[in-house]
Amino acid sequence: MLNLLNTLASICIIIGLFFMVVAAIGLVRFPDFYSRAHACGKCDTLGEGMMLLGFILYEGASLVSVKLLLLIIFIFVTSPTALHAIMHFAYTSGVKPWKKGDARE
Amino acid sequence: MTETESVVIRTVARIAVPFIQVFALYVIVHGALGAGGGFQGGVVFAASFILMIIAFGLPCVRQRVSTRWLMICSVLGITIYAGIGLLCLLPAGNYLEYGAIEAALGIPHLHGYLIDAVEVGIGITVMAVMTSIIYDMADKGGESS
Numbered sequence: 731m732l733n734l735l736n737t738l739a740s741i742c743i744i745i746g747l748f749f750m751v752v753a754a755i756g757l758v759r760f761p762d763f764y765s766r767a768h769a770c771g772k773c774d775t776l777g778e779g780m781m782l783l784g785f786i787l788y789e790g791a792s793l794v795s796v797k798l799l800l801l802i803i804f805i806f807v808t809s810p811t812a813l814h815a816i817m818h819f820a821y822t823s824g825v826k827p828w829k830k831g832d833a834r835e
Numbered sequence: 836m837t838e839t840e841s842v843v844i845r846t847v848a849r850i851a852v853p854f855i856q857v858f859a860l861y862v863i864v865h866g867a868l869g870a871g872g873g874f875q876g877g878v879v880f881a882a883s884f885i886l887m888i889i890a891f892g893l894p895c896v897r898q899r900v901s902t903r904w905l906m907i908c909s910v911l912g913i914t915i916y917a918g919i920g921l922l923c924l925l926p927a928g929n930y931l932e933y934g935a936i937e938a939a940l941g942i943p944h945l946h947g948y949l950i951d952a953v954e955v956g957i958g959i960t961v962m963a964v965m966t967s968i969i970y971d972m973a974d975k976g977g978e979s980s
Contacts, residue, residue: 804854811847815889818841 735787742784749777762828763820771813778805848890855883863958867947873954877961884966893973902967909963915956919949 756769782802786795863876887896920931928935931953933946 804851807847808851811844814841815844818844 735790739784739788742780742787746777746779746781746784749773749780753777761832763825764817764827767813767817767820771810775805775809778802778809844890848886852883852887855886856880859883859958859962863954864951866954867950873957874961876954877958878965880958880962881965881969884962885969888969888973893970897970897974900966902970905963905967905970909960909967912956912959912961912963916953916960919953919956 750773753770753773756773757766760766760769779802782798782805786798786802789795789798859876859880859882861876862871862879863873866872866876884896884900923930923932923935926935926939933949936949937943937945
C-alpha cells in the first residue's frame, strides 16, 4: 500500500517536472511576450499543482498535507490572475503581438 | 493607471486579501517557535495593502487606511517594542532580557509571551512604514500628506 502511494507520488512529481520543463522550453523558444507568458503561466500552474499533489501523496494524512492542499488552491487561484494582470497591462500599454514573418525578439 | 483593474483581478484580490492578512498574523505569532517573525509578517501584511492598491487603486485604499492612521500605528509598534525592552531594565536585567521579568514575577513561560508581544510591535511598525513608503511611491504628487 505504501509502495503504491509512493509510486503514485513519484508519477505525479514527474508529470509536474515535465510541465515545468515544457514551460522553460516555451520561455526560451516562443517569439514574443504574450506567447511566452502563456507558456509560463499555464505550465507553471499545472506543474506546481502536480508536484504539490505528489508531495501530498508522499506525506500522507497530516497537517503538512493540509497546508500543501491550501497552497495548491491558492496557486490555482492567484497564478493565472497575476498572469492576467501582467498581460492586460502589457496590452493596454501597447505591446504588439507577434505575427508570422516578424523578426523574433 | 488610476482606474481600477478588470473584474477578475478585483474579485481575486477581494478573496485573497483576507487570507494574506491571516497568513501575516500567523507568521508574526509563529516567529517565536520557527521560521518567521515580526519583520516578515509585517512585510506580508503590507503586501496585502499593495495588492489592494493594485486592484482597487490608490484613492480607495487611502480612504480606508489613512496616512494619519499609519503614522499612529508605526509609533505604537515601536513604543511596544521599546517599552517591553525598557521594562526589562526594572528588575535589573539587560535591555530585552525577558528572563529577568519572568524571574521577578514568577510567572512561567512569560518570556515567550513577551517575545510574541515584541514581535507584534515590530510587525505593526513594519506594516505601517512599508505601507506609507508604498503610498509615497504610488501617488503622483500633491495628494500625499
